[in-house]
Amino acid sequence: MKDLTLALDAMGGDHGPHISVPAAVQALTVQPSLNIILVGDKAEIQRHLANSTPHILERIDIIHTTEVVEMNERPVHALRFKKNSSMRVALELVRDGKASACISAGNTGALMAMSKVLLKTLPGIDRPALVSCLPTVKGKPVYLLDLGANVVCDSDTLFQFAVMGSVLCETIEKLPKPKVSLLNVGIEEMKGNDQVQQASQILQNTSQLNYTGFVEGDEIYTGNVDVIVCDGFVGNITLKTSEGIAKLLVHQLKTGLKQGFFVRFLSKLITPHIQSLLSKMNPDHYNGASLLGLRGIVVKSHGNADEAALVQAINLAAIEAERRLPEMVNDRLESILLDIKS
Amino acid sequence: MKDLTLALDAMGGDHGPHISVPAAVQALTVQPSLNIILVGDKAEIQRHLANSTPHILERIDIIHTTEVVEMNERPVHALRFKKNSSMRVALELVRDGKASACISAGNTGALMAMSKVLLKTLPGIDRPALVSCLPTVKGKPVYLLDLGANVVCDSDTLFQFAVMGSVLCETIEKLPKPKVSLLNVGIEEMKGNDQVQQASQILQNTSQLNYTGFVEGDEIYTGNVDVIVCDGFVGNITLKTSEGIAKLLVHQLKTGLKQGFFVRFLSKLITPHIQSLLSKMNPDHYNGASLLGLRGIVVKSHGNADEAALVQAINLAAIEAERRLPEMVNDRLESILLDIKS
Numbered sequence: 220m221k222d223l224t225l226a227l228d229a230m231g232g233d234h235g236p237h238i239s240v241p242a243a244v245q246a247l248t249v250q251p252s253l254n255i256i257l258v259g260d261k262a263e264i265q266r267h268l269a270n271s272t273p274h275i276l277e278r279i280d281i282i283h284t285t286e287v288v289e290m291n292e293r294p295v296h297a298l299r300f301k302k303n304s305s306m307r308v309a310l311e312l313v314r315d316g317k318a319s320a321c322i323s324a325g326n327t328g329a330l331m332a333m334s335k336v337l338l339k340t341l342p343g344i345d346r347p348a349l350v351s352c353l354p355t356v357k358g359k360p361v362y363l364l365d366l367g368a369n370v371v372c373d374s375d376t377l378f379q380f381a382v383m384g385s386v387l388c389e390t391i392e393k394l395p396k397p398k399v400s401l402l403n404v405g406i407e408e409m410k411g412n413d414q415v416q417q418a419s420q421i422l423q424n425t426s427q428l429n430y431t432g433f434v435e436g437d438e439i440y441t442g443n444v445d446v447i448v449c450d451g452f453v454g455n456i457t458l459k460t461s462e463g464i465a466k467l468l469v470h471q472l473k474t475g476l477k478q479g480f481f482v483r484f485l486s487k488l489i490t491p492h493i494q495s496l497l498s499k500m501n502p503d504h505y506n507g508a509s510l511l512g513l514r515g516i517v518v519k520s521h522g523n524a525d526e527a528a529l530v531q532a533i534n535l536a537a538i539e540a541e542r543r544l545p546e547m548v549n550d551r552l553e554s555i556l557l558d559i560k561s
Numbered sequence: 562m563k564d565l566t567l568a569l570d571a572m573g574g575d576h577g578p579h580i581s582v583p584a585a586v587q588a589l590t591v592q593p594s595l596n597i598i599l600v601g602d603k604a605e606i607q608r609h610l611a612n613s614t615p616h617i618l619e620r621i622d623i624i625h626t627t628e629v630v631e632m633n634e635r636p637v638h639a640l641r642f643k644k645n646s647s648m649r650v651a652l653e654l655v656r657d658g659k660a661s662a663c664i665s666a667g668n669t670g671a672l673m674a675m676s677k678v679l680l681k682t683l684p685g686i687d688r689p690a691l692v693s694c695l696p697t698v699k700g701k702p703v704y705l706l707d708l709g710a711n712v713v714c715d716s717d718t719l720f721q722f723a724v725m726g727s728v729l730c731e732t733i734e735k736l737p738k739p740k741v742s743l744l745n746v747g748i749e750e751m752k753g754n755d756q757v758q759q760a761s762q763i764l765q766n767t768s769q770l771n772y773t774g775f776v777e778g779d780e781i782y783t784g785n786v787d788v789i790v791c792d793g794f795v796g797n798i799t800l801k802t803s804e805g806i807a808k809l810l811v812h813q814l815k816t817g818l819k820q821g822f823f824v825r826f827l828s829k830l831i832t833p834h835i836q837s838l839l840s841k842m843n844p845d846h847y848n849g850a851s852l853l854g855l856r857g858i859v860v861k862s863h864g865n866a867d868e869a870a871l872v873q874a875i876n877l878a879a880i881e882a883e884r885r886l887p888e889m890v891n892d893r894l895e896s897i898l899l900d901i902k903s
Contacts, residue, residue: 291749293751354809354813355809356808356809356812367746370753370754371754402798403798404709404712404793404794404797404798407633409635411712411794412713412794435797435798435801436797436798436800436801436802436803436804437802437804437805437808438801438805439802439805439806440805440806440808440809441805441808449798451746452746452753452754452795453794453798455777455778456745456746456777456791456795456798456799457778457798457799457802458778459777459778459779460778460779460781460799460802460803460806461802461803461806462778462779463778463780463781463782463783464781464782464802464803464806464807465806465810466698466782466783467782468807470698471696
């Protein structure tokens with residue numbers, strides 16, 4: 220890997236530099252060709268770097284900023300008034316070619332709005348999408364988009380998401396012709412709302428994509444398809460619902476296994492193994508949602524991500540930068556749009 | 562309980578009389594004041610009744626029908642051409658006052674369309690909703706609606722769903738002033754699409770409902786609220802996604818626990834207990850979705866419900882009939898609408 224420089228919004232997320240700085244150090248320790256620019260309150264960042272080795276410190280730059288975008292701040296407010304925020308300055312580094320990607324655990328809406336204004340969307344893309352991968356029964360991940368960046372989407376937007384999701388999956392998983400589907404309330408052609416029905420028509424006429432039709436919610440985790448497209452309202456609720464039911468099942472397993480002496484005894488012995496298994500299903504292990512469709516790379520981490528989870532997001536940004544994801548999406552989109560027009 | 566007569570669409574679902582007839586017999590065995598009219602192919606139904614006792618048989622009527630609504634048939638087609646279908650005739654029994662409720666495991670869209678035409682909606686209700694309850698961490702159920710009957714909903718429809726869901730929960734759970742929420746992509750007022758934002762405004766001005774604002778997907782299974790309202794597109798995908806992730810977790814628990822001799826040994830001992838626990842989380846234990854907002858009671862069972870699950874749906878129909886749910890919804894709705902207007 221050739222030298223890469225990433226910009227990290229050190230103030231973003233629920234924990235700020237307390238998590239972001241150690242995560243940066245950990246990512247740098249594992250990847251010797253990586254450089255990270257930490258953007259945020261210099262004094263605070265330096266405090267968390269106190270015990271770092273010179274070998275790590277020489278690959279860290281700090282850019283001091285005075286403002287922070289709050290987690291519940293309105294995106295338009297952040298866009299207008301937080302010119303010296305860690306989030307904005309980190310994105311400007313990507314815009315100005317000083318960093319190959321930006322990572323932030325901050326306010327999703329603000330990150331989206333700032334990214335769109337500062338980095339611009341690719342030609343043919345109206346709105347960037349938020350995409351992440353989820354675990355499946357088959358062991359391989361499935362890419363789900365949009366996860367909440369676009370609450371209302373028309374059929375053209377869903378089509379663009381399908382193209383972008385397909386290219387992302389192909390690029391990251393090195394999987395040729397990933398299977399792309401639309402999330403719907405049934406698999407029959409007549410099912411669903413106007414948006415998904417029209418998007419399905421467009422996708423059926425797009426020979427360059429491996430479009431396999433509609434899937435229902437219970438197909439997300441089977442691994443039968445590689446990319447699933449929906450609007451941000453549905454995607455966000457789907458993702459959060461999954462977290463909710465996973466927590467319910469874990470709760471019921473823990474409390475349910477406590478009944479009876481023998482079972483309690485067995486349960487005590489096996490609990491660490493169940494715990495370790497559950498930790499592998501932890502959403503943090505799939506942390507890092509990409510903002511797709513921009514002329515630069517932006518990765519959003521969970522707001523409450525721990526150190527390991529944030530390292531995951533940094534690694535994802537590094538892979539996308541290495542594989543030049545925006546250029547890949549752009550080339551592919553150009554070719555598909557030409558194909559449809561001809 | 563005074564004598565109740567229910568109409569069961571014996572041909573509905575993936576298994577028809579093979580499941581529906583034994584389920585009816587089981588429900589009758591447990592509830593001595595219950596009568597069931599089995600609607601479907603008489604010869605086939607009688608074959609499955611061959612071993613039943615006279616005590617049960619005297620509380621069963623059979624109405625012979627010659628047609629069946631297929632699971633993938635278009636609702637409009639079923640409505641127009643299947644006049645002698647088991648589903649339609651069962652609904653007509655409710656319309657004509659010969660049965661207090663209808664239960665069907667058949668085609669949801671067709672059941673919805675036929676119910677609306679034959680039974681009509683209550684005054685003030687534009688469209689019936691499909692509602693079911695789900696398990697939560699707190700042990701008590703949460704009611705989620707709409708589950709797919711209405712793919713597109715405006716704010717007024719969402720408001721009506723909130724009223725109906727609240728009355729249902731109050732009636733079935735005997736819970737005064739259940740907490741009602743709208744499912745959204747965030748809890749802040751500015752979040753979501755026009756429909757949920759406008760519905761939230763209406764609900765905030767409805768003092769007779771205990772409206773608690775927006776909830777995100779991960780709140781569904783916490784038990785912090787009692788009724789959650791969304792459009793049928795989101796509700797259907799949410800429900801199916803939950804089934805999908807539950808299957809993924811069970812799969813990972815089973816395969817993940819197979820590693821290493823000692824763990825494998827422990828796992829073998831504890832597996833029956835995990836299985837029994839998982840069976841309690843089985844969606845069939847919450848089988849039976851009510852079609853709310855009609856002038857009669859209709860309960861939809863899972864298409865692939867087993868005998869025990871279909872008994873659940875029959876029991877739910879009996880409770881709703883006993884507590885005169887449509888009248889309750891009607892009274893409450895009238896009072897709320899008057900309150901808003903005054």
